[in-house]
Amino acid sequence: MIHKFTLNDYKIVLDVNSGAVFELDDCAYKMLDFIDLPLPAECPKDIYIKLKEFSNDEISETYSEIKELVEQGLLFSKDDYLPFVEKLGTAPIKSMCLNIAHDCNLECGYCFASQGDFGHGRKLMTYEVGKKALDFLIENSADRYNLEVDFFGGEPLMNFEVIKKLVSYARSLEKKHNKNFRFTLTTNGVLLNDEKIDFINKEMSNVVLSLDGRKEINDRFRCFQTGKGCYDIVLPKFQKLVAERGGKEYYVRGTYTRFNLDFSNDVEHLFALGFDQVSIEPAVTEKELPFSVREEDLTRIFKEYEKLALLMLENKKQGKKLNFFHFMLDLEQGPCVYKRLRGCSCGNEYIAVTPEGDIYPCHQFVGIEEKKMGSVLSGEFDNKLKVDFASATVYSKEECKKCWAKFYCSGGCDANNYLYEGSIKLPHTISCEIEKKRLECAIMIKVALAQ
Amino acid sequence: MKHIKIVNKANLKETAHKGGCGECQASCQSACKTSCTVANQKCEK
Known part of the structure; x- marks a missing residue:
């Protein structure tokens, strides 16, 4: 299978x-439409007739080059991945989303978590529940050395004292169990102060700072209960955190x-504010909602990504170290094929734990009763559900099997698939x-940078 | 080659032999955490 495109x-x-x-000239690009394997000598x-706008010499040279690449296993290469898929069973749990606060101090209009409480009432995780969750992670991580814990919400900094105690508890377990905890945290920034910034910069291996871009864009959705936007409050705090x-x-x-399909302007705005690592994602929710991105918006959205790609290319050529998260791609040293076959591996290697201690396949499944996997308090865990989630590979998803992008997106988000298409195996x-x-x-x- | 430029010839299949250690970062694919497309993840080996 090949994917050819011009851009x-x-x-x-x-x-x-x-x-x-590969980058091709016109003759090679057109010839690929007429190639059938096995290739004659x-x-x-x-092919000469179909490509009559090119000289016979051009056609025979191009054909030889295509043939050489096919023989090297670089073009029209075989799909040999089934044996690797068959080797993939369940795996140890290595990553945990700790929903440390089902509460939020903002009421963002597009929030998937029902303004922070996931539809189940406002609640903060206690230290005892958090401890049990970390114990559960260690017990179920087998020989995995690197363990990830993401403090998530709601707004996790509403429960900062518990976060501090849990990080300290986890660190106390590292040596004894031969583990390395990597903490991450996602915050809206409202509660950041010097103490919290110091702690985050010391303990969190990654931190996600929520800001939508231009002030009027951010403040349209990211608001306090009063309706006032948070841009002016959080921006200086984020800038301080990043500077330190x-x-x-x-x-x-x-x-x-x-409402802002011209979002490349928001990326540029964030760069101009001094942030060099930027991610912008679409609000993809129920299509009836007025702000939700729809299929008819795709043409416009594609143009915007193309505009952004040219901007990023120009930045790179000028030696600027600016990064747009969704264009990061490592063609040489990326993840192995096992990783690519299954992606996030939610419900298998990755779980989420609620303030009540309930276990779900990931934060997006929280509150969906039929996907509840167990409890860190009782220790019960539904292995049947784990097996079901572990079986979600790009080869068990019919649409993915046929898709050129399968080894890069790895089957997409199982929660989106379930929520919008009704099955974790039906891509959204x-x-x-x-x-x-x-x-x-x-x-x-x-390709452009290889010139 | 005159008509085809090889930009990258890393062979995905070769990663099957060294891969599968599971030590790499979980790649949350959901937009609310930012879809970490698997392609941008680092191999820990």
Whole structure:
């Protein structure tokens, strides 16, 4: 399987199964439409007829080059991945989303978590429940050395004292159990102060800072109960945190809606504010909601990503170290094929724990009773559900199996699939289309920089 | 090559031999945490 596309005047081909990427001239790009395997030693006569705008020499040279790449296993390479899929069973739990606060001090209009309480009432996680969750993670992590714990909400900083105690508790377990905890935290920034910034910059290996871009865009949705936007309050706090971060990982994460489909301006705005790691994601929710991105918006959205890709390319050429998260792509040293077959592995390697101690496959499933997996308090855990989630690979999802992007998105978000398509194995169309466009942009940037 | 430029020829299949250790970062694919497309993840080896 190959995927060919043109972008920014480059003619590009991705060989799906090998991961090889090529830039082609016009003759080679057109010839690929007429290639049938196995390739005869000499170029078939009908190809000369179909490509009559090119000289015979050009056609025979191009054919030889295609043939050489096919023989090297770099073009039209075989799909040999089934044996690896069969090896994938369940795996140890290595990553935990701790919903430390089902409460929030903002009421963002697009919040998937029902303004922070996930539809189940406002509640903070106690230290005891958090401790049990960390114990559960260690007990179920087998020989995994790196364990991730993400403090999530609601707004996690509403429960800062418990976070501090849990980090200290986890650190006390590292040596004894031969584990390395990597903490992350997602915050709206409202409660940040010097103490919290110091703590986050010391203990969190990554921090996600929520800000949507231009003030009027941010303040349309990211508001206090009074209706006042949070931009002016959180911006200086985020800038201070990043200035003192000492090069550790962070990113500013925004949401775009169908009210700001010109979101490249928000990315530029965030760069101009001094943030060099930026992510902007679409609000993809029930299509009846006025702000939700819809299929008819895709053409406009694709143009915006193309605009952003040109901007990022220009930045890179100028040596600027600005990063747009969704164009990050490592063609050489990316993750192994096992990782690519299953993606996030929620419900298998990744779980979420609520303030009540309930276990769900991930934070997006919280509150969906039929996907509740157990409890860290009672220790019960539904292994049947784990097996079901572990079986969600790109080869068990019919649409993914046929898709050129499968080894890059790895089957997308199982929660989105479930919530919008009714099954974890039915990919969510709009998310797929956006992801494919971002990948094409990312590959184009690589091709352009290889000039 | 005159008509085809190889931008990258890393072979995904080769990663099957060294891979599968599971030590890499979980790649949350959901937009609310930012879809960490698997492609942008680092290998820990």
